[in-house]
Amino acid sequence: MTQKTILRSDELSCPSCVPKIEKALNALPGVAKAEVRFNTGKIEVEHDPAQSSVEALVEAVRGTGYEAQPAAF
């Protein structure tokens, strides 16, 4: 079962981070699709929470150097 999780970060400062974060998220198990929207700082991930939890997503984004929080919309 995949679910869609939205993370928000206010730390994205250069669009070069977009492919970096997307690749890091896509490298996680169970992530079907990861999209980073630079202009708004919104990160949309379709993932299987059984394989990669929301915390794991936040951790992966943190690994690339940015803090993000899950958001309701």
Add this chain to the structure above:
Amino acid sequence: MSNLVSRIRSAFVHPARRRFWLTVGSGGLIAAGLLARYGFGMVEAWTALMVAAAFVAGSDIAIRAWRSLRVRHFSIELLVTVAAVGALFIGEVWESAAVTFLFMFGGWLEARTMGQTRGALKALLDAAPATATVLRDGDPVEMPAHMVQLGETVLVRAGQRIPVDGEVTEGTAAVSEAAITGEPMPAEKAPGSHVHAGTIAENGLLRIRATNVGADTTLARIIQRVEEAQEEKAPSQRMIERFAQWYTPSIIGLAVVAFAVTQDIRLALTLLVVGCPGALVISTPVSIVAGIGRAARSGILIKGGQHLESAGRIDTLALDKTGTLTEGKPQLASIVALGGVTEAELLHLAATAEAGSTHPLGRPIVEAGRKNGPLSTPETLEEHAGMGLSARIDGRTVAAGNRRLMDTLGIALGQEGEAALDRLLSNGQTPILVARDGQLIGLLGMSDMAREGAAEAIARLRDIGIGRVVMLTGDQHGAAEAIAREVGIDEVHAGLMPEDKLELIRKMKADGAHVAMVGDGINDAPALAAADTSIAMGAAGSDVAIETADIALLKDDLGKIPEAMAISRATLGNMRQNLVIALVTVAGLLAGVFSGDVHMAGGMLVHQLSVLIVIANGMRLLRVPKATAPGGRAAKAAATRPATVAARG
């Protein structure tokens, strides 16, 4: 003690805070190094301190570069790491320390300022309360706002934000709707009123039956719309991104070639440092995010960079009259009965026919008719777009509409009818002619009021450089002229069918004008679609308007039109300024690198400065004044500024 340890740990887990402290550390080491060398002449200490500074700041950059590399991504961090390590190997400790420090420091500043640019939207996000107080079995229960069930009763006390969309069931309050409509005046809410999530109950105590929660509230939908708009790429942004895709790899290639040809490792490393077109890729998005965010704060929804760009070029504005320039709630002003029919009979017939229609002109007639007793339903009803309607009532044909309808149906007005028509028209009233079985039986005079602030809004539009303001209306000349005079419009096209409006818009465009059309209602749809920019009013209550218009005003306020235009113009200008700044920086840096004037630290400094200048320039859009100040002047002042900035860059 354990408190301190946990604080240090949290500072290192949180990437932004870690980077901040690493930057501070490396800056301190560099300062100490400079002091050691130039204060005390200790060259060894200076070298050691610089290497340490490069390691402190560089460690984070290198780790990020490595993590990206593991997922097969060549990051900017990798370029900087290679350049910094290379500089250490050739003994340029100062360059290495300065490059890593500036990269970290610049990144920190950029993240902060970029966050502020996105801040306009953050205010909207923060308007959505996280928790709600729900009455369950008579007891108040606190819960996350998006977990409230539809139909549940939510309790809102004075000073609280309303957490859901809903209907007031009990209590009254003055509710500030600024978060949704940008309107500072609170609205009175009583049982039966609809309230929106994110608005504030200034006083009183409200019980609200939840009709929409979480992501379904108007506020959430507006936020989603604004974000989609901010993400929608303007044409110029796409062009730049294509350019940027090639820029970085070609700079790396250039560095390799330059080293192969000149054997100058310093030149090659400097090229790597300036290899990120930072200011360029951020130039357009920063303007768009700031411009759309600024507009959203005033209840103006601009649907994307593309529409911002086209709205910034508008020089001609066409407005629908009814419902746009006017309240759209015409009142029944006079009744003229002819040919032996009583006024009551005339009104009853007209009201019965209009009861089946949704045309705004019909409503007051229906209301007036209902006062005299219940209305029956016509047997058949046919609407003639732009003319009126005809119906079968008790076996007789009743037609109600404008003069063209009568002409089309071949109904003669007669002397009496013509005289009454002229009288109504000269009073600026909209006449509705009523005929029964092919015979004119009377006229109804309708009058509509110009919206408050319409004249000021039109004057302001002229101030900001919209040279031509045109009224397009299906209404008669007399009524149109009366409203036009009142609000200060000199070009009036009256008596138009929907396709005539479309034709006029097309003609204006063919003559080279950039046309915006303001309207509501189905009869404006073709003209709205044909215009370069379509503007819909009063969109807070209508999803259709939010979906279809290029610019949606959440409130019925004509003053928002000049404000939206001023913001668009300022944004378009801002985007151009940023492009110039970025291109001049890139060109200047490359020229400087090859002429030997720019070295690694200098290159990094100029690069980071240009990014900050571009962001700071974009942030000025957040301060585009509210409707009152003429935007033309602000735009002009802005246009002269970048020249000096660019020269410095």
